Amino acid sequence: MRVWWSLGLLRSELVTVFRRWRTLALFGVLAGVPLLVGIAVRIETRNGGTVGGGPRGDNGPAFLEQVSNNGLFLTFASLAATLPFFLPMAIGVVAGDSVAGEAGGGTLRYLLVAPAGRTRLLVVKYASVLAFCVVATLVVALSGLIVGFALFPVGEVTTLSGTTIPLSAGMLRALLIALLVAGSLVGIAALGLFVSTVTDSGIAAMATTVGLLITVQIVDTIPQLHVVQPYLFPHYWLSFADILRDPVQWTGIAKNLGLQALYAAVFGSAAWARFTTRDVTA
C-alpha cells in the first residue's frame, strides 16, 4: 500500500516537473547543441578539411575530429560538450527548484498535509530530479544521433585505440555512455537538493547550485589545487570516454561512480537532516 502511494506521489511529481515550460525549454536548448555542433562541423569539413586549426586539434571538445568520418561520434562529441556546463546547469535549475520552489510558491505545506511523510517526499523529489538527469542526457544523445546520422556517413566505429568495432557494438557503447553521463550528474543533483532544502527561494537555490558548479569547475582546472581535485564531483566526468578504448578501462569510470555515490550519500542525508527538522512556514 505504501509503495503504491509512493508511486502515485512520484508520478504526480514527474508530471509536474516534465510539464513545466521551463523544463521543455531546457530540453530544447540541450537538443539544439548537437544540431549546432553538427552543422558547424559539416560546414567546416565540406571541402575535406579537418576540424580545428592546429595540428593537434585539442582546442575543441573531445571527439570532434571523428565526427566527419562517423556520425555516431556526434553523440559522443555533444555529450562531451554539454557535460561540463549545460547538463549540470539544467540539473541545478531543476534540483534547486525542487523543494525551495514549492516552499516559495506556498505549495510545500499542502504537500506535507498529505500523509506522505517528509522523508518520502524528499526521496520522491530526488527520484524526479534523477529522472530528469536521465531524460536530459538522452535528449542530448538522441538529438546527436539523429543529426549525426542525417549529416554524416555512418559505419564501423573506430575506438580511441585505433581498433574497429561494428556499428551495433558502437551503438551499445553509446547507450552505455549516455547512462554514465546521466550517472555523473547524480552528485550535483544531490547537492542541488540539499541547497533547495536550505532556502525558501527557488531562484536563490538555483543560483547557489549553478554558482557552486562553476566554482568547482574552475577549481578543477587550477593545477596548484591538485590535492583537492580528486574529491570534486566533476573531476572524473570525462571518464565516460574510457568506454571507447580497446580494451575498455574501468578504473576511471568506477572512481567517477563511486564519487557520485559519495556525494549523493553526503548531500542526500544532509538534505534529509535539514528537511525533516525544519519548520515549514510557507
Add this chain to the structure above:
Amino acid sequence: MALIQPARPEPEQPDEPGGRGRKLARYGVPVAVAGVAAATIGLVPALADAGDPSLPSVTAEQLLTKIAASQTRTVDGTVKVTTDLGLPDLSGGSALLGGLGTPGSGGSGDSPAAPQSQLTQLLTGSHQLHVAADGPDRQKISIIEPAAEYSLIRNGTQLWAYDSGSDQAYHATLPAPSQQHEGLGGAADGVPTTPQAAAEQVLKAADGTSRITVDGTARVAGRSAYELVVTPEHATDTTVGAIRIAVDSATGVPLKFTLTPKGGGKAVFDIGFTRVDFGTPAAGTFTFTPPKGVKVTEGSTPSRAASPAPQGAAPTVLGKGWDTIAVIDTSALNKGAGKGADGGFAGFGAQGKDKPARGSGDSGSGDVSALLNGFGSKVSGSFGTGTAVHTRLVNALLTDKGTLYVGAVTQSALVQAADAAK
C-alpha cells in the same frame, strides 16, 4: 501564518522534530558519511602499501646480474610517467616541444600522428601509458589522454601509429633486423616509455662511474621489489643526485625508476608500473588496420632505427661519466637537415620547425636561439655571450656563434666548457 509542523504519517517513521538533540543527531549522519569516506580513502592506499616486503638480502652485483639475466620478454601493464624538469607545462598545446623534438626531416614530421610529434609530450607533466610487448619485435605503447589516446604499434618491420585526437594514422617500415636488445617497450625515439628502458640506459652509463647499492625493498604495482640506488661518483658538475630503481624480485624486471636532482626536491623523472602482468598479451594487440576514412601519413624510415647523425651535426662529447657535455654545432645541423639529435633531451638541439625564423634564410641557429630566448637567460664569459636554458636536470648553453652545449651538469660547467673551447 500558522506554522505547519511535520506530519506524522506512520508510527515507524519518526519525522517529528524532537528539539535540538534530534536535529544534531540527524546532521550527524552526513558528517559521519563524509568522515567514514574520508577515512576510507585515506586508509585503504596506506594499508595496501603497508610494510615493505621482506626478501632475502642480495648484493648489488647479484641484483645487476639478475636484471641482465632476466628472461621476461612479455609484458602488459600500465605505466605512469611524471617529468618535472621545471619547464612550463606545455602538455596542453605541445606545439613548442613537438616542434623541438621534430627534426627538420620534412614530410613525416608534419603528421600529428608521427611519433616524433607525440612522444616529446612525455617530457612535461604526468602521463599514463599502456604498454604491451611480446619479444623485441612486437610492442604497443598507448598514451592515455583524457578522452583521447595515442597508440604506437610495432609488429616486426611495420610501425603504425594512430592519434585519436586528430583522427590520423602514421605508417612506416623499419629496416628488417632492428636492434636486437630493445627490452620491454623500448625507448621509442629516445624517450623511455618503460621503467626497464630507462634503467637500461642508466645502468649502461653508470658502469664504473657510480656507486650502486641495494637499499631495502619496496612494493610496486602489487609486486615485491628490491630497491637499487645509483649515485654518481667522481663527478662534481652533474645535476643528477641519485637514481632509484625498483627491481622485481621474481623476474628481475625494473618496475620503477626515479631520478632525483642534486638540488633536492621532487623527482625530475619518475616512471613506474602501476599495474603489470608478465603474461603474453593477446596477439590481436599488435595488429593494426587503418580504419576507414582515417588519413594515413607514410613516414620515411624513422630515425630511431639508425642514428648516424648527418655530417657535421654529430655531437662532440666533452668530459666523461656523469659530467658529459654534448657539443653541437647548430649551423652544421641546419645544413645536414639533422635527423640525428632528436632523441630525448638532445631534442633541444634540433631546430623547431614551427618557430618563426629570425633574420635571413639560414635559420638553423636562428630558430634555436629564438626559441631559447623565450625561456632562456643571457650569460657571458670569456667565450663571448650566449643564451642559457636552465631546467632542474638538463642545462643548455647556446653561444651567439651557434654552438650548443648541453648536459646534465651545472650551468657554470657549461660556461667553463665554452671558455675552454674558445
